[in-house]
Amino acid sequence: MKAGIVSYGAYIPRYRIAPKTIGAVWGNDGEAMGRNLNIRAKSVPGPDEDVITISVEAARACMAKVSIEPTDIGAIYVGSESHPYAVKPTATIVAEAIGATPVLTAADFEFACKAGTAAIQTTMGLTISKMMKYGMAVGADTSQGAPGDALEYSASAGGAALLVGTDHVAAEINHTVSYTTDTPDFWRREGQRYPSHGGRFTGEPAYFKHVVSCAQLLFKRAGSQPQDYDYAVFHQPNGKFPVRAAKQLGFKDAQVDTGLCVRDIGNTYSGAIMVGLSAILDEAEPGDRIFAVGYGSGAGSDGFDITVTDAISKLRRDATPTVKRMIETHEFIDYATYAKFRGKILLREA
Amino acid sequence: MREVAVIGVGETEFGELWDRSFRDLGIEAGLKAIQDAKIASEDIDAVYIGNMSAGKFIDQEHVSALVADYAGLADRHLPTVRVEGGGACGAVALLQARLAIASGMYDIVVVGGAEKMTDVGDVQAAEILSSTADQEWESVFGATFAGLYAMMARRHMHEYGTKREHLAAVAVKNHKNGSLNPEAQFQKEITLETVLNSPMVADPLGMFDCAPLSDGAAAVVLCAADRARKFTDAPVLLKGSGQASDFLAVHDRRDLTTMDATVIAGKRAFQEAKLEPKDVQVAEVHDNFTISEILAIEDLRFVEKGKGGPATADGLTALNGKVSVNPSGGLKARGQPVGATGVAQAVEIVRQLRGDAGKRQVAGARRGLTHTLGGTGATAVVHIFERGA
Amino acid sequence: MTQAIPRFWREIQSRYNLVGSKCGSCGKVDFPPRAVCPDCGRKSIGKMQSFKLCGKGTVVTYTTIYDAPSQFDMQKPYVMAIVEMDEGVRLTTQLINVKPEDVKIGMKVQATFRKLGQDGEAGVIHYGYKFRPAGS
Ligand SMILES: [Zn+2]
Numbered sequence: 066m067k068a069g070i071v072s073y074g075a076y077i078p079r080y081r082i083a084p085k086t087i088g089a090v091w092g093n094d095g096e097a098m099g100r101n102l103n104i105r106a107k108s109v110p111g112p113d114e115d116v117i118t119i120s121v122e123a124a125r126a127c128m129a130k131v132s133i134e135p136t137d138i139g140a141i142y143v144g145s146e147s148h149p150y151a152v153k154p155t156a157t158i159v160a161e162a163i164g165a166t167p168v169l170t171a172a173d174f175e176f177a178c179k180a181g182t183a184a185i186q187t188t189m190g191l192t193i194s195k196m197m198k199y200g201m202a203v204g205a206d207t208s209q210g211a212p213g214d215a216l217e218y219s220a221s222a223g224g225a226a227l228l229v230g231t232d233h234v235a236a237e238i239n240h241t242v243s244y245t246t247d248t249p250d251f252w253r254r255e256g257q258r259y260p261s262h263g264g265r266f267t268g269e270p271a272y273f274k275h276v277v278s279c280a281q282l283l284f285k286r287a288g289s290q291p292q293d294y295d296y297a298v299f300h301q302p303n304g305k306f307p308v309r310a311a312k313q314l315g316f317k318d319a320q321v322d323t324g325l326c327v328r329d330i331g332n333t334y335s336g337a338i339m340v341g342l343s344a345i346l347d348e349a350e351p352g353d354r355i356f357a358v359g360y361g362s363g364a365g366s367d368g369f370d371i372t373v374t375d376a377i378s379k380l381r382r383d384a385t386p387t388v389k390r391m392i393e394t395h396e397f398i399d400y401a402t403y404a405k406f407r408g409k410i411l412l413r414e415a
Numbered sequence: 416m417r418e419v420a421v422i423g424v425g426e427t428e429f430g431e432l433w434d435r436s437f438r439d440l441g442i443e444a445g446l447k448a449i450q451d452a453k454i455a456s457e458d459i460d461a462v463y464i465g466n467m468s469a470g471k472f473i474d475q476e477h478v479s480a481l482v483a484d485y486a487g488l489a490d491r492h493l494p495t496v497r498v499e500g501g502g503a504c505g506a507v508a509l510l511q512a513r514l515a516i517a518s519g520m521y522d523i524v525v526v527g528g529a530e531k532m533t534d535v536g537d538v539q540a541a542e543i544l545s546s547t548a549d550q551e552w553e554s555v556f557g558a559t560f561a562g563l564y565a566m567m568a569r570r571h572m573h574e575y576g577t578k579r580e581h582l583a584a585v586a587v588k589n590h591k592n593g594s595l596n597p598e599a600q601f602q603k604e605i606t607l608e609t610v611l612n613s614p615m616v617a618d619p620l621g622m623f624d625c626a627p628l629s630d631g632a633a634a635v636v637l638c639a640a641d642r643a644r645k646f647t648d649a650p651v652l653l654k655g656s657g658q659a660s661d662f663l664a665v666h667d668r669r670d671l672t673t674m675d676a677t678v679i680a681g682k683r684a685f686q687e688a689k690l691e692p693k694d695v696q697v698a699e700v701h702d703n704f705t706i707s708e709i710l711a712i713e714d715l716r717f718v719e720k721g722k723g724g725p726a727t728a729d730g731l732t733a734l735n736g737k738v739s740v741n742p743s744g745g746l747k748a749r750g751q752p753v754g755a756t757g758v759a760q761a762v763e764i765v766r767q768l769r770g771d772a773g774k775r776q777v778a779g780a781r782r783g784l785t786h787t788l789g790g791t792g793a794t795a796v797v798h799i800f801e802r803g804a
Numbered sequence: 805m806t807q808a809i810p811r812f813w814r815e816i817q818s819r820y821n822l823v824g825s826k827c828g829s830c831g832k833v834d835f836p837p838r839a840v841c842p843d844c845g846r847k848s849i850g851k852m853q854s855f856k857l858c859g860k861g862t863v864v865t866y867t868t869i870y871d872a873p874s875q876f877d878m879q880k881p882y883v884m885a886i887v888e889m890d891e892g893v894r895l896t897t898q899l900i901n902v903k904p905e906d907v908k909i910g911m912k913v914q915a916t917f918r919k920l921g922q923d924g925e926a927g928v929i930h931y932g933y934k935f936r937p938a939g940s
Contacts, residue, residue, distance in 0.1 A: 565867035
C-alpha cells in the first residue's frame with residue numbers, strides 16, 4: 066500500500082520587499098545582491114501574521130479543495146523554525162481552526178527548513194499503518210535574518226499544508242528516502258532572536274552534499290532518471306542553489322521552473338519546498354511525475370518520488386488562490402514599514 | 416405617583432482639574448446644590464450618585480458612601496446608592512431618585528454625578544470609555560468608541576447624504592454656546608475649517624468631532640412637588656422621564672442610523688409629560704461625538720429623520736433657534752465628565768427654565784429636555800422639565 | 805487591555821470558526837451564539853443550536869481608525885467594518901488587505917484568520933477572524 070497527497074494548500078503573505086530596498090539601508094548594492102541570489106523580492110508577513118496564522122490559512126486552503134471531514138484527520142504536525150511559542154504547540158491551534166479537534170494527535174516539528182517534509186514522512190507511516198485515515202503535514206515559517214546580514218535578503222514568510230492518506234490520493238508518493246548527518250551549517254540558539262550561519266560552509270558540505278546524495282539515493286530506489294520526471298523541486302534557500310543542484314543532477318530548466326517560487330517570494334524555510342510542490346500541483350495533470358528533495362540545516366534531506374493520479378481532477382483546485390496568483394497579488398513596502406512589521410523597532414511596553 | 420420637583424442645582428467647573436480629587440468635586444457640586452435648595456442636612460432622605468467607572472479611573476469603588484461621608488453626612492447614616500449605566504448613569508440616577516420620591520418612600524433626595532478622568536493617561540481614559548461598548552465582540556477586534564460612532568456617521572452619510580460639514584456644524588455651534596458659559600471646559604469659538612482640518616480620530620470623525628475627557632461633578636436636589644414651595648419660589652417640575660435599552664453592540668441594532676433607545680425613551684417621556692417635541696424650547700442632548708447630536712435631534716423628533724445635518728448647519732438648533740440644543744456647550748464644549756453628564760444636563764435645563772442662564776439664556780424657555788446616552792446607545796434616558804407655575 | 809486567559813479561551817470556537825447559533829423555533833441565526841432568541845424569547849429556550857457561519861458577507865459601514873489603544877499601534881491606521889454575513893447576522897471586524905480609500909459600502913468580504921492581540925511579549929497570543937475583500 067502507498068500513501069500520497071490527498072490535498073494541498075499554500076499561503077503566501079501579500080507584502081513584499083525588494084533586495085534593492087534592503088541594500089539601500091545597509092549601504093550594499095541590493096540589486097546586485099538580488100541578482101546573485103536570483104531573488105527579485107521576498108514576502109513579508111503583516112503585523113498580524115505569524116506561523117500560526119499562515120499554517121491555518123494553508124490548512125484551510127487544503128481542506129477547501131476536498132469534501133473530507135476534518136474530524137477524519139488523525140494527526141496534525143506543523144514544521145517550523147519560527148513557531149510563535151517556544152512552548153505551546155502551533156498544531157493545536159491549526160487543529161481547532163479547521164475543526165479537527167479533539168480526537169487527534171498533534172505536535173510541532175523542528176528541523177530547520179525540512180521540518181515540513183519530516184512531517185510528511187511521519188503522516189505517511191501513520192496512514193500506511195492504518196493508525197489513522199488522514200494526517201496533515203504543515204511547513205511554515207516567518208524567518209528573520211539579522212538586520213544587515215546576507216540572510217535578510219532572502220528570509221521570508223509562507224507555508225503549505227498537505228493532507229496525506231491512502232485513499233482519494235491525488236498524488237501518490239512512490240518512494241521516500243532521507244539523508245542525514247550532523248553538519249552545523251545554520252542554527253539558532255535558544256533565546257536568540259536571529260539565526261546564525263556558517264557563511265560559505267552552508268554550500269558544498271551542507272546543502273549540496275545532502276541534496277545531491279539524497280537525490281541519488283532516490284533515483285536508485287525508484288530506478289529512475291531525471292528525464293522520467295515532468296517536474297523537479299528542491300529546497301530553495303535562494304534562487305541559485307536549487308538551480309545548480311538540479312543541473313548537477315541532470316534536470317533541465319523547464320522541469321525546475323514551476324516549483325522555483327524563491328525568485329519571487331524569497332526563502333520561506335519550512336514552507337519552501339512545500340510551496341514549490343503546491344505550485345506544481347496547481348497545474349499538474351494525471352500521470353505527471355514529480356521529483357522533490359528538501360533540505361534542512363543541521364543537516365538532512367528528504368526526497369520524494371511522486372506520481373499525480375486521476376484523482377487530481379476531482380480536487381477543487383480553484384477553491385482558493387493558486388500559488389501563482391498569490392505570488393502575483395502583492396504590495397511592496399519600504400524598509401521602515403518592513404522593520405515595523407517584523408518587530409525590529411524597539412517599542413515601549415504595551 | 417407623586418410629582419417631583421428640582422429645588423436646587425450645583426456644579427463644578429468642567430475641565431482638567433489637576434488640583435482636585437474625585438471627592439473634592441463630588442462635594443463641591445453637592446454642597447452648592449444643597450445651598451441653592453436652602454435645605455438643611457437633616458432634610459435629606461437619601462443620596463444617589465451617578466458614576467461610570469471610578470473603579471477604573473481612580474481605583475475607588477463604593478463612591479456613594481464616600482461622597483456622603485465627605486459631604487459631612489456620615490453621622491446621618493443616609494441610604495446612598497451608586498448607579499451605573501455607562502455615560503447615562505447620571506440620568507439613570509436622576510430617574511431612580513425620582514421614583515424613590517414618587518413612591519412616597521423619600522421626600523428629598525440629593526442626586527449627584529461625578530467623574531475624575533484625568534488621573535489616568537488619555538489613551539487609557541479612551542479605553543475605559545470604550546468599555547461601555549461590547550468588549551468581547553467590538554473592542555477586542557479593534558473597534559474604538561470613536562470608531563463605533565464613526566461607523567454610524569458613515570452610514571448616515573451613505574443613507575441621507577449627510578456631509579462632514581454638517582457634523583462639523585454641531586461642533587461649531589456647541590463651542591459658540593460654550594463661549595457663553597463660564598463653567599465650560601472650552602470657552603472659545605471655533606471655525607468650520609478648524610473642525611474639518613483637525614486630525615482624524617476615526618474617519619469621518621476628527622479630533623474636533625469628539626468631546627473631551629474631563630473632570631467635574633454636578634448635583635441636583637429633588638423634592639416632592641407638594642413640599643417644594645417650602646424651599647423655593649421657583650421649583651422646576653420633572654414632568655416626564657423615559658429610559659430605554661437596546662442591543663449592546665452597534666452591529667446588532669435594527670438600524671445603524673437610528674438609536675431606537677433614544678426614540679423609545681423620548682416617546683415614553685413625552686407621553687408621560689403629555690407633550691410634543693414642539694412644546695420644548697431647550698434641550699441638552701448627548702453630543703459625545705458630533706454625529707450623536709445629529710442622531711439625537713432626529714430620534715427625539717425635533718427634526719425629520721435624515722435632516723439633522725442640514726438642520727444644524729441652517730441654525731435650527733442654535734441658541735434661540737427653533738429649539739436651542741446644548742446651550743451649555745454640550746459635552747463637546749462644556750466638557751464630558753461621564754458620570755456627571757446626565758445631572759449636569761439637568762442643572763443646565765433648570766437654570767434655563769429659571770431664567771438664570773446668563774448670556775446663553777434661551778428666551779422664553781418654559782420647557783426643557785435632557786437626553787443622555789450610555790455606551791453607543793444601548794441605554795438612553797430622556798427627562799422633560801417644566802417651569803413651575 | 806489584557807484579556808484573562810479563560811475569558812478569551814472560552815470564545816475560541818466563535819473567534820476561530822465563526823460559530824454562532826440558530827434558533828430552533830424561527831431559524832434566525834445569531835452571532836455570537838445566544839441562549840435565547842431575540843425574536844422568539846421563551847419559545848426558543850433549549851432550542852438554540854450551534855451554527856457555523858459560511859464566512860462570507862457584505863460591508864454595511866466602515867471607518868478608518870487613527871487613534872487606537874496601544875495594542876493596535878502596529879496596524880494604525882486600520883479599517884473596521886460592520887459586516888452583514890450571508891446568513892443575515894452582523895458583526896464588527898477589522899478589514900485587511902485593502903487600502904482605506906478602496907473600502908466601499910456593499911463590498912463583498914470573507915473571513916480570514918489573524919492575530920488579534922497578545923498579553924504582552926511574554927503572554928498568550930489571541931487569534932480570531934478578520935475579513936478581507938472576497939477573492940483576495
Ligand atoms: Zn427565534
